[in-house]
Every structure is written in structure tokens, then in C-alpha cells.
Amino acid sequence: MIRFIFRRTGSLILLLVAVSFITFTLFQLGPADPASAACGQECTPERVAEARVALGMDHPFLIQYIDYMRGLVSPRMIGAPGAESICQWPCLGKSFQTNENVSDIIARSLPYTLSMAVGALVLWTVSGVGLGLLAALRKGSATDKFIVGAASVGVSLPIPVTGLFLLLVFVNQLHLLPFTTNEINSPFGPQGPWAWVLNYLLPWVALAVLFSAAYIRVTRTNMIETFSEDFIRTARAKGLAPRTVTFKHGVRAGITPVVTMLGMDIGLLLGGAVLTEQIFSVPGLGFTAVRAAISGDLPVTMAITMLAAFFVIVANVVVDLAYAAIDPRVRLQ
């Protein structure tokens, strides 16, 4: 077990280095010119050159990269010679646009994204697995056909469509829900958890509609297969109650593909959240990343990309651990 975590942490670090290097390189190859963007309206070649020095872009590519990576381990000085300022660990650099510490920007946007992600995740997992299971148990019935039908509609609805539709109906027309505000980004804030739920309910639903459709289908297929397994017949032959047969023997055996999907989707969520955050104007990571990418703000883009990679990898480790918890045969390896 310890060896497993040890090995996984090792590959985590390697992967983060690779991801950061690729992002860094892509940025260098891209058309963005942060220096001219940073120097503003009246740009003389001299001022652009000054800006390049201030941003550290006068150094060769590899030096820039190594400097950047150094900041991840220790504090470093940043800025033009003579006008340097200290960037505390963990130093993700300073925004080319606002000269703010990137770590502050991340710290500000992350709660919004987490608020979106956690709720949506819970909502789609519960509804996806629940409906999928129900469909599997009632295989061939009208309920099954309805759920499967709804799922195939849900999966083909893009987020902008569901999102705007929800906004239109529940906020503009029915006035049932407030327009999403940026003041609430945590259930532990002064407005309390209920306000948090109401505030994010629409984005959650928009995300969940898209994702739960896939969960319904995967759960349904796997549960139908599992319910036809010999060990389910054995469980029935023992005289166990249907509930025990379904949940203790059936669901535990059929749920592993759902866990895998969940692991991949937690990573995807950051990507998926970009659109949702735009539509509902939530200043989360996705929202910030889009703005940074457009304005050529390398440090912010780098940081968010690496954070996303970090989430994906951590989610995968969690999935592996969950697998071992569910299936004792995995523990062998």
C-alpha cells in the first residue's frame, strides 16, 4: 500500500513536469506576444524590450522554464533587474496582465470552480447511477424505455443549450431562482449553505444533464450484465432479500466501470466547467483560464493547466484506491 502511494506520487511529479513543459513550449510557439500586450497603448520598441526584461522573457527558453519550475520549490525573485520583488513559495509567477501573484488569482477562483464541481458531481452521480439502476431492474418496462430515451436526449444536448434554456425558464420567466451571483462561493459563507445551493443549482443541473446521461447508460448496461451473473443466482438461492441481492451483491460488483468514469470526469469537469462558467458568469478557474489564454497571460495559463493535470492525476489515484477497496482481487497486484 505504502509502495503504491510512493510509486503514484513519483509518477505524479513526473507527469506534472511533462505537462508544464509542454504547456510552456506551446505557449512559446504560439502567436501571443505578452510583452507588447503588457506595455499597453503607446508602445515603442524600447518599451516592448523593457517589458520583455521585466517579464523575464529576454532569457533563453530553457532558462525561463527552469526559473519558473524553481518557483514551485522555493521562493524566487521576479521582475526586471533593479525592480525585483520577492514571490513567495509556492511561486507560480505573476500575471503578465495585472502583476498579481498567480497563486492569489488561483486562490480566488478555485472556490467558485469547486462549488460548481462538487455539486454537479454529486447530482449527476446520484441521478445517473440511480436512474441507471432503476432502468436495469425494470429492464424492458416502460420506465426503462423512458429513462433510456431521456438519457439519449440528455447526452446530445450541449451545455450552452441546456444552460441558456434553464436560465431563461427558471430565472427570467418563472423567477424561481436568483441569477447566479459571485458573492457566494462556499456553503460555509455568511449566507449559509441553502443560498449556496440555490445559487449554483442551475449550473449543476446544466452539467448534470450532460454527464448523467452517460452514467445512466453505463450503469444500466453493467447492472444488467451483473444481474445475470452466477453469483447473483447464488445470492438468490441463499434466500437473501431482494434488496440485499440488488445492492450488496449486485451494485458492488457492477459499479466499478462507473468509478472509472467518475475518475476521468473529475478531470474533465475543469474543461467542461469553462463553458458553464462563461454562461453563468462564474469567475472560476475555467473563466479565468479563458481570459488568460486570450490575453497571452502565460503564468496564469500555466498554473491553471498544471492544476487541471494535478486534479486528473489525483482523481486517477483515488479511482485506483477505490478499485482496491471495492475489488479484493485488485489488491493482489
Next chain:
Amino acid sequence: MDTQAILQVENLQKHFPIKGGLFSPKGSKTVKAVDGVSFSLARGQTLGLVGESGCGKSTTGRMVARLMDPTGGRILIDGVDISQLGGRDLYNFRRKVQMIFQDPFASLNPRQTVGTAIAAPMLAQKINPAGGLKSRVKELLEQVGLKPEHYNRFPHEFSGGQRQRVGIARAISLNPSVIVCDEPVSALDVSVQAQVVNLLQEIQRDTGVAYIFIAHDLSVVRHISHEVAVMYLGKIVEQGPREDLFRDPRHPYTQALLSAVPLPDPRAARQQQKIRLRGDLPSPANPPSGCVFRTRCPLFGTLGVEQQQRCISDIPLPASAAAPACHHAGLDSAALAGVQ
């Protein structure tokens, strides 16, 4: 017998490395799936290879057909060692040894007509039979008891027995000298099994092909084989002519195996002396020292300390036609039962 042997296998070995973890070097341990197997097979004869699951009988068969590479030893076909062939030579060799598998459905492509499936080996070997490929396939279909009009049918339209006939037609299409039959009738119902066994015997009579017949069903093996080899944990423990081996088994494992076969004869079953093996097959990754069978051997407990010591420390000589691989063979099953 050796002078007319079509196939000779000498000291054949297949060792699988156990995958090492992060801190244990690879290849430090091996599973000896097949460990020093030798036998020979004459033209037109059948060698039955029996033993329980995990004894290495299928691995042996696959190595003879070169579907698996041997770790050591020699496989002589017509006196030529094919155990290390590669590339062009291996391709040419494929004509000589063909294989029939247990599950004919799994070994047929469901989207391919039966005619195409049977023609595939001839196409692969670029053989153009006189009269054309299609008529040769139809001829083969008739030879295995199917109809020429089955040419355009798909595997799912056939019953299990018929599919196995297709598998046989494909295997004989290149006129091989040896066919390795790996549990060819195990998946079939008794009445159909008899049809396929009869067919295999007819083909052998007509073409002089030699079979390695791998099966766990001793009755079928006894029926079809001329020679029989009994395997246990990667080694042949006893081999010999069918009549001798079944009438007078000498290795305690063979004796136990034979006495475990349920007889379709209730009176005989009630009177039969039964030798029951205790426990399970030891792990092939960690086989017992000395004689691999000693941990389950019914004879072992009856031996004196010195004799037991020999079983623990000395590996018995490989089984030959003259003697089984046992230090103390000779006590017959009746004497064994009397030991109780």
C-alpha cells in the same frame, strides 16, 4: 518405432518468468509449465496426452504446433529440429503441423463464411489445389461429413459438432503430418462427441496423419490413442502403449487418475477399489522438491523413512516406455488399497 517416428520431442521445456515487482528483479523466479517432456509419435498413430488442468498438456501441444516458443529442448519433425525455427522456415513448417481447438466457435471468425475459413490456410500457404480452391474446400466439407452447399454458410448457423467438423476440415486442408487436437470434444454432448471421435479416426485411417490428442477425459483418450502419456506438474509421469497403461498403470498418479474416473456401470462402480488423492495440485511456481507428486502420493505414506527421503531429495528419472517416473513404482493398486 523411432525409425518411423514423424515427431520426436526431446526434453521440451517451457518456463514462464514470474513478473517481478518494483524491488524484485525480473526473471528471478519461473513457473515450469513444461519441464523436460520427451516422447515420440509414429506416422498414423495417436498419442494421448492426459492430466489435470495445469499439468502442462496444452502448453506442450502448443509448442509442438509452434504457437508458443519452447524455452528449451528439441522438437524433431521428420528428423528436423523445428523448435528454434523463425521467419520463412517457420512459415514453411506450418504446413506440417496443424491444430484443432476445444471451442470451435471461438476459433472461427463469425463474419467469415465456413468456405472462406477452410480456404484460409491454403491461401496463407499459397497453395493452389488442382481443380481450384473452391472445389478443394467442397471436397474437404464432404470429407468431414458436411455438405458442399455449406460453403457459404456462417459459423452461427452450425451446431457445436458441425463447427468442430469445420475446424477439422481447416486443419486437414494442408495435409499435415501431425495434428494437435486440444480438447477437441470436451465441449460437445456425448452423442455428438462420438460422431467427432469417429471422424477423427476415419481421417487418420485415410490419410495417415498422426495426432497428439490432448484431453482430460480418460475414456475418450483410451478410445482414440495408441500411446498415452500422463502428465503431472509439467512432467510426464508415465507413458506407454494404451493397453498396458490402462490395464496395468504403474505410477501411483496414473492409478489414482484411473480409479477416479466414474464408470457408467453402477455395479462396477460399487465394487471398484478407489484411490482418492488428497488435497490440491501444488503451485507450479513452487513445486515440491524431489518427486513432484510426493505431496499427494498415496504410496508415500506407506514408505519407510529412507524411501521417503529418496522421494524428497531425488528427482525420479523421466518416464520412459520401460518405467514410470517413480522411485517406488511396483506396488499395484490392490496392494495400495490393502495398505489402509
Next chain:
Amino acid sequence: MTQLQPSPAGQPATRTAQPATRTGAFLDVRNLSVKFPTDDGLVSAVNGMDFSLERGQTLGIVGESGSGKSVTSQALMGLLKGTSARVTGQALFQGKDLVTLPESGMRQLRGRNIGMIFQDPLSALHPFYTVGHQIAEAYLVHNKASKKQARTAAVDMLGRVGIPSPEQRYDEYPHHFSGGMRQRAMIAMALICEPELLIADEPTTALDVTVQAQILDLMSELQEETNSALILITHDLGVVAEICDSVLVMYGGQCVESGPVDEIFYDTQHPYTLGLLKSMPTLSSSSGRLNPIPGQPPSLLDLPKGCIFSARCEYAALAGDGVCASQRPELVVEDGHGKRCHLRGPQIVTIRNTR
């Protein structure tokens, strides 16, 4: 314990079962039929089965794939309830009709009064729970006991089925067990509530022959100990000859012949049974051609009007008038030996001797 465990030479003749009286039998199955609606039509898997069984008896149900033997056992266990299968007829067990009993009532019987063992112990055991847990679970459903008591009972049972160091093996998972040990664990699970009826569906088919012998010995021993009734479903006539008192031969969802084991083997009455026996190679038969039954089993979607076996029967002409093809024979029981065939006794003797 010695290393050798020969069973006693020669079983007493009383082992051969007497035909059960029809009234008040322990298990009395009458006209049991199972049909499955499919896209291609109605599959008649079981067509009018009649048999009865007493405690302490072992009944072997023999047949080839598709003969309906497994479906019969599932119908008796009530495992077809809640599926699309249509089960009709009657199966009286201790005064209760297993066919009409609702699922909740059936659940009370399953595991407690009727135990079941399946073919492949690896897939029949849940891969994610320890072997001991699964056995204890079976005990806990039907007994008011603490988890500790259930554990003790399960460990005890594991020991009784011959699993060494049961206390340790209790906490191991099915994949740690060998095939034979898994089947022993299955038996322990089926027997932990000491059911009066045990149904074993091909319990040794997936096992090697030396392990099969161990398992068959074990089942006989335990059955004698508990005086339960055993229904053994198999395709292997050898297994039947080894441990059954009476035999029921199935073909195309019907019982074609039934009776005490010796009569089935030595006074065979039905051409199908005869064909099965003659198509088997044995350890003592001389080589030469085997005598397979020609043709294929009938489609259960469209059973022939006459005798279900008539299309493959080489003796259909003997009965005359094409009666075999036009009229389905009834199961006629004489002195406990039943056969479903138009041929008369002397004709059977003739065909038995012609081969």
C-alpha cells in the same frame, strides 16, 4: 488420517431406491412445464415433467445440453420467478406448491429447506466477499444469530466439507481457493442451514477428475449424515452410476425414461438412453467405432408432433404405422420404471441385443 480413502467395497443393495409412492411424497413434481417467450417464438424448455423423491434418496437427472435439466432445477428453486418464463404444473414440497408459491414465501424455503450447488464455483461465488462471509451470510438470513455465532457456524461447516485450517480460510477470497476448494465452499454454503433438499446442477463438470471424485464422495457422505434428498443434474452417466439411487433421463424437455439406477443401466428401455450408453467410450471398451446417435436434438421452438426422439430414433419403424412420428407417447410407469416410448418390451430387448 491416512492418505488413502477408498470407499467401502460394494454398497449394500438397499441403496437402490424404491419407487416413491405418489401420495405424500417428500417432493412431488407433476406436469411441470417451463416456456420462455422469445423473439422467435415460444421455447418449450420443459414439457410435462413428473417425478417424486423421498428423503435420503439421490435422483440423477441426466440429459444433454438443451434437454431442460437445468431449467427444471431453476423452476424448483423458484429462480425463474420474476423473469419472463412461464412455469406451469405442480411441485409439492412439504405440502407447498413451489410453482404457485409467491417469491416471498419461496425466499423462506431457499437456503433453509432447499439448498443449491452450481456448476462453476468461481462464477457462482461473489468475487468481492470472503468465502466465510458468504457462508455466514447464508446462515444469518435464516437464523437469529449474532455475527460471531454465524462465523462459528461457517468455520465449522468449512471444516466439515474438508477445507483445511477453516479458521484462516474463512477470511480468504474465492480467487485464493483452488477449483475443488471453491466447490467445497459452495457445498458448505448450500448446507449450512441443513436443507432437506439439495439440488446440485452439474456440481463437478468444471472440476478435474480426481477432484470430482473427492466432491462426489463428500456429497454422498453429507447426504447420508443429514438424510437429505439430493437431485443431481449432470450430463455424465458415469457420475450418475457412482452416486445416484434413481435416474431420470431427459430429452427435449421431457422425461423419456426413469427408474432405479440399475434398471436404467442394465434394463434400458428407451432408445435414447440406449443410444447415450452406446455412444460413450468406456475405460474397458475395445476400440473401433463408437456408435453415436445420428442427427441433432430437436428445436425447442418447434417440437415434433409425435415422439420428440422419433427423428433420431433408429427403431421408429419397429413400432409400425408411423405411430412414432404422429403420436406422442405417454410416460408409462411399470414397477417404478418409466419410459416414454411406443416400442413394447420384447422389441426393446431385441434392439438392445442387436448392437
